[in-house]
Amino acid sequence: MALDKQQIAQRIAQELQHNWYVNLGIGIPTLVANYIPEGIDVEFQSENGILGMGPFPFEGEEDADLINAGKQTITALPGACYFDSAMSFGMIRGQHVQLTVLGAMEVSENGDIANWKIPGKMVKGMGGAMDLVASADNIIVAMMHTNKAGASKVLKECSLPLTGVRCVKKIVSNLAVMEVLPEGGLKLIERAPGVSVEEIVAATEAKLLVEGDIPEMTF
Amino acid sequence: MALDKQQIAQRIAQELQHNWYVNLGIGIPTLVANYIPEGIDVEFQSENGILGMGPFPFEGEEDADLINAGKQTITALPGACYFDSAMSFGMIRGQHVQLTVLGAMEVSENGDIANWKIPGKMVKGMGGAMDLVASADNIIVAMMHTNKAGASKVLKECSLPLTGVRCVKKIVSNLAVMEVLPEGGLKLIERAPGVSVEEIVAATEAKLLVEGDIPEMTF
Amino acid sequence: MNKVVKNVEEACQGIQDGMTIMLGGFGLCGIPENSISELVRKKVTDVTCISNNAGVDDFGLGLLLQGKQIKKMISSYVGENDEFERQMLSGELEVELTPQGTLAEKCRAAQAGIPAFFTPAGYGTEVAEGKETREFNGKMYVMEEAYKADFAIVKAWKGDTAGNLIFKGTARNFNPSMCGAGNVTIAEVEELVPAGELDPNEIHIPGILVNRIFKGENYEKRIEQRTVRQKS
Amino acid sequence: MNKVVKNVEEACQGIQDGMTIMLGGFGLCGIPENSISELVRKKVTDVTCISNNAGVDDFGLGLLLQGKQIKKMISSYVGENDEFERQMLSGELEVELTPQGTLAEKCRAAQAGIPAFFTPAGYGTEVAEGKETREFNGKMYVMEEAYKADFAIVKAWKGDTAGNLIFKGTARNFNPSMCGAGNVTIAEVEELVPAGELDPNEIHIPGILVNRIFKGENYEKRIEQRTVRQKS
Numbered sequence: 001m002a003l004d005k006q007q008i009a010q011r012i013a014q015e016l017q018h019n020w021y022v023n024l025g026i027g028i029p030t031l032v033a034n035y036i037p038e039g040i041d042v043e044f045q046s047e048n049g050i051l052g053m054g055p056f057p058f059e060g061e062e063d064a065d066l067i068n069a070g071k072q073t074i075t076a077l078p079g080a081c082y083f084d085s086a087m088s089f090g091m092i093r094g095q096h097v098q099l100t101v102l103g104a105m106e107v108s109e110n111g112d113i114a115n116w117k118i119p120g121k122m123v124k125g126m127g128g129a130m131d132l133v134a135s136a137d138n139i140i141v142a143m144m145h146t147n148k149a150g151a152s153k154v155l156k157e158c159s160l161p162l163t164g165v166r167c168v169k170k171i172v173s174n175l176a177v178m179e180v181l182p183e184g185g186l187k188l189i190e191r192a193p194g195v196s197v198e199e200i201v202a203a204t205e206a207k208l209l210v211e212g213d214i215p216e217m218t219f
Numbered sequence: 220m221a222l223d224k225q226q227i228a229q230r231i232a233q234e235l236q237h238n239w240y241v242n243l244g245i246g247i248p249t250l251v252a253n254y255i256p257e258g259i260d261v262e263f264q265s266e267n268g269i270l271g272m273g274p275f276p277f278e279g280e281e282d283a284d285l286i287n288a289g290k291q292t293i294t295a296l297p298g299a300c301y302f303d304s305a306m307s308f309g310m311i312r313g314q315h316v317q318l319t320v321l322g323a324m325e326v327s328e329n330g331d332i333a334n335w336k337i338p339g340k341m342v343k344g345m346g347g348a349m350d351l352v353a354s355a356d357n358i359i360v361a362m363m364h365t366n367k368a369g370a371s372k373v374l375k376e377c378s379l380p381l382t383g384v385r386c387v388k389k390i391v392s393n394l395a396v397m398e399v400l401p402e403g404g405l406k407l408i409e410r411a412p413g414v415s416v417e418e419i420v421a422a423t424e425a426k427l428l429v430e431g432d433i434p435e436m437t438f
Numbered sequence: 439m440n441k442v443v444k445n446v447e448e449a450c451q452g453i454q455d456g457m458t459i460m461l462g463g464f465g466l467c468g469i470p471e472n473s474i475s476e477l478v479r480k481k482v483t484d485v486t487c488i489s490n491n492a493g494v495d496d497f498g499l500g501l502l503l504q505g506k507q508i509k510k511m512i513s514s515y516v517g518e519n520d521e522f523e524r525q526m527l528s529g530e531l532e533v534e535l536t537p538q539g540t541l542a543e544k545c546r547a548a549q550a551g552i553p554a555f556f557t558p559a560g561y562g563t564e565v566a567e568g569k570e571t572r573e574f575n576g577k578m579y580v581m582e583e584a585y586k587a588d589f590a591i592v593k594a595w596k597g598d599t600a601g602n603l604i605f606k607g608t609a610r611n612f613n614p615s616m617c618g619a620g621n622v623t624i625a626e627v628e629e630l631v632p633a634g635e636l637d638p639n640e641i642h643i644p645g646i647l648v649n650r651i652f653k654g655e656n657y658e659k660r661i662e663q664r665t666v667r668q669k670s
Numbered sequence: 671m672n673k674v675v676k677n678v679e680e681a682c683q684g685i686q687d688g689m690t691i692m693l694g695g696f697g698l699c700g701i702p703e704n705s706i707s708e709l710v711r712k713k714v715t716d717v718t719c720i721s722n723n724a725g726v727d728d729f730g731l732g733l734l735l736q737g738k739q740i741k742k743m744i745s746s747y748v749g750e751n752d753e754f755e756r757q758m759l760s761g762e763l764e765v766e767l768t769p770q771g772t773l774a775e776k777c778r779a780a781q782a783g784i785p786a787f788f789t790p791a792g793y794g795t796e797v798a799e800g801k802e803t804r805e806f807n808g809k810m811y812v813m814e815e816a817y818k819a820d821f822a823i824v825k826a827w828k829g830d831t832a833g834n835l836i837f838k839g840t841a842r843n844f845n846p847s848m849c850g851a852g853n854v855t856i857a858e859v860e861e862l863v864p865a866g867e868l869d870p871n872e873i874h875i876p877g878i879l880v881n882r883i884f885k886g887e888n889y890e891k892r893i894e895q896r897t898v899r900q901k902s
Contacts, residue, residue: 064659065607071465071662078866079832081873089539093783124517131539134558165562283891284839290697290894297634298600300641308771312551343749350771353790384794553806555787574785
């Protein structure tokens with residue numbers, strides 16, 4: 001069974017390490033915050049200007065002056081702080097954030113990512129994604145392995161305008177966990193429960209290294 | 220009679236305009252704050268991190284955490300604010316400060332200034348002076364016209380390592396007020412009371428334009 | 439040092455057709471609502487707006503888009519706005535998309551008198567096309583130049599008569615870095631107090647970076663995505 | 671996120687001979703007194719110090735100079751220190767003088783991941799020798815690169831267990847821009863409170879830029895120039 005969005009987020013949450021600062025992109029990445037493993041203390045940065053972002057407010061307690069990068073009303077945890085956009089991206093560019101999780105329209109086998117523009121059709125802009133992918137040491141992409149037509153989104157080369165080059169370290173899709181090898185090429189690490197290596201290979205256009213037994217993800 | 224240091228400061232204070240932010244260097248420039256003309260509201264910036272610097276504290280009220288760029292204990296006026304060094308020089312570099320007054324060892328006829336180093340003898344460093352002279356639109360130099368040996372410090376070319384090039388707009392010395400012409404060369408504007416044009420010319424190595432009657436300074 | 443102007447009309451005096459205007463805010467959070475309304479009322483046209491977002495159809499900069507007052511938008515993210523998309527795809531509206539951190543830093547550079555700096559953002563993408571790139575310590579960077587605007591318009595929480603500003607929560611966002619990045623900086627504030635009432639240690643932006651300040655009125659503070667959880 | 675270490679010894683663990691250390695403070699104002707004492711006690715030698723000033727003969731970085739622990743000073747102003755002058759003129763001590771604003775911005779650039787930027791300071795002087803210069807909008811600028819340090823050591827007024835910092839008065843100076851500019855950032859504070867006690871809106875430096883925090887002791891806070899006026 002391919003993972004649903006919650007499960008993708010849940011699998012990514014297993015990557016969290018104690019005392020990490022983490023930036024979660026809009027969409028599936030946001031859900032990662034719901035699955036922080038026991039005993040792991042992480043702090044969430046939202047690039048519009050908060051560290052120590054907490055859960056959504058209780059109804060009636062929303063504050064228009066307190067939102068996340070997805071423009072959602074949020075709360076601040078004890079120890080939180082606010083700062084301006086220049087400082088926020090100083091943190092990001094200065095590599096003070098240990099993990100960035102974001103969505104993608106396409107990723108390539110050398111770690112390129114495309115997620116901001118479909119020429120002639122949709123141009124919402126890159127927001128903070130280009131700064132994040134150009135700066136972060138550790139980038140995990142959360143995505144569906146294929147598009148609605150069944151075509152692979154894990155490609156030899158991205159066809160859409162790039163957001164960043166050679167930056168993705170790991171991909172967690174609905175089918176698999178893959179690592180981007182330093183020399184280029186992807187390595188299959190885990191399969192979604194019940195999904196075969198053959199199914200994953202068939203859904204992957206990129207060069208995919210499969211070595212030995214590939215374990216199923218566990219939750 | 221040549222001016223004393225207090226009078227140089229007093230003459231420079233006449234240049235202050237309403238609502239200007241002003242940075243005063245160490246030495247004679249600091250004294251300018253004592254002669255702000257009636258009805259003129261100016262705010263003093265000290266580059267170590269305060270806007271709205273006030274007078275020295277009353278005895279017993281010194282605060283080690285509140286000093287000016289000369290490391291003197293000071294006070295803060297209502298409306299003052301503190302900031303870090305990056306912001307402070309952002310203000311300076313961004314030309315938000317309207318007037319900079321500083322001392323000099325030498326100035327040249329094209330507005331070069333030297334005030335931070337005597338090779339082999341004295342190297343105290345430039346502090347904030349290089350940022351100030353490179354950025355400020357309006358720079359007035361407060362200085363003695365000649366050194367102790369009687370040699371001119373207002374030169375065709377500076378002999379000491381430069382602090383900045385073509386930046387000085389006006390010189391107020393113990394003998395005269397001179398303007399740096401946009402095309403280079405100095406123009407004599409005012410004489411110290413009782414000092415003749417001839418005395419000033421004799422004390423000036425730089426090209427000095429003297430046009431018509433040169434009025435005496437008034438206080 | 440008194441920076442107070444009596445109202446939004448006086449604050450916006452001198453803003454003319456064809457000018458470049460920088461506006462604070464992230465989405466609808468921390469936007470200068472009063473000044474945007476005044477720009478609509480004044481009907482200034484052909485303006486270039488530097489702002490992280492373009493508002494929504496009927497609020498924020500969306501109001502200027504409705505009136506076709508904007509010639510060019512410089513932003514990082516422009517979703518959630520149908521009229522924007524229509525004008526852009528039809529070619530009526532020029533759009534320059536800049537990575538968010540680069541946008542913030544280009545404003546801060548203008549404030550701080552830094553004409554250009556290097557950032558890794560956008561290297562290897564179309565954002566870097568036509569720009570100088572260079573390697574530092576084994577990594578590639580793009581050279582970006584400071585933004586300059588005729589007017590910068592920001593929204594703060596508290597301000598004093600000397601122009602000192604304090605922002606609130608994430609409504610801070612782009613506002614501080616835009617102060618002093620325009621030839622004239624206008625600040626509208628929710629609360630305006632006499633100089634001396636704000637703790638000098640708590641001021642986010644020194645008054646030297648603000649030219650005109652006024653107390654704004656009737657803030658709507660519209661929430662774009664009202665997300666809540668239930669009390670269990 | 672708990673950044674608290676139990677004392678100055680633990681805070682300074684890992685500082686070794688030959689390292690580059692960045693230290694906050696302007697003159698003797700806002701210097702990390704406890705950490706400087708610990709560097710003296712540890713007898714680390716051959717260090718490069720990036721600090722606006724070099725202290726006075728018997729306080730601040732002057733203490734490290736006394737022990738000949740410093741190989742190189744990077745500063746903007748080094749007056750008021752006889753031992754410094756002696757070591758410099760005799761060639762024992764290497765000195766790199768940098769304009770004060772450039773020094774601040776080079777630290778801030780390191781904090782913010784900007785490898786290089788342009789500044790007008792020093793153009794046409796020996797400071798620009800060997801550096802790239804370039805014209806922007808008719809004015810000449812010098813390219814300056816970010817400072818990188820092994821350790822950055824700062825002094826704050828209040829801090830919380832998460833590493834968030836608030837500075838006081840002009841003791842703020844270089845301290846904020848140095849946070850995160852070293853591989854490890856150590857903050858010593860006068861008052862250390864639990865996370866949540868500081869108003870998130872009043873924090874000057876977010877804890878993400880601080881790796882180790884501890885409550886300093888016995889601050890002398892020596893005044894360099896005690897200037898007063900008489901009550902009339």
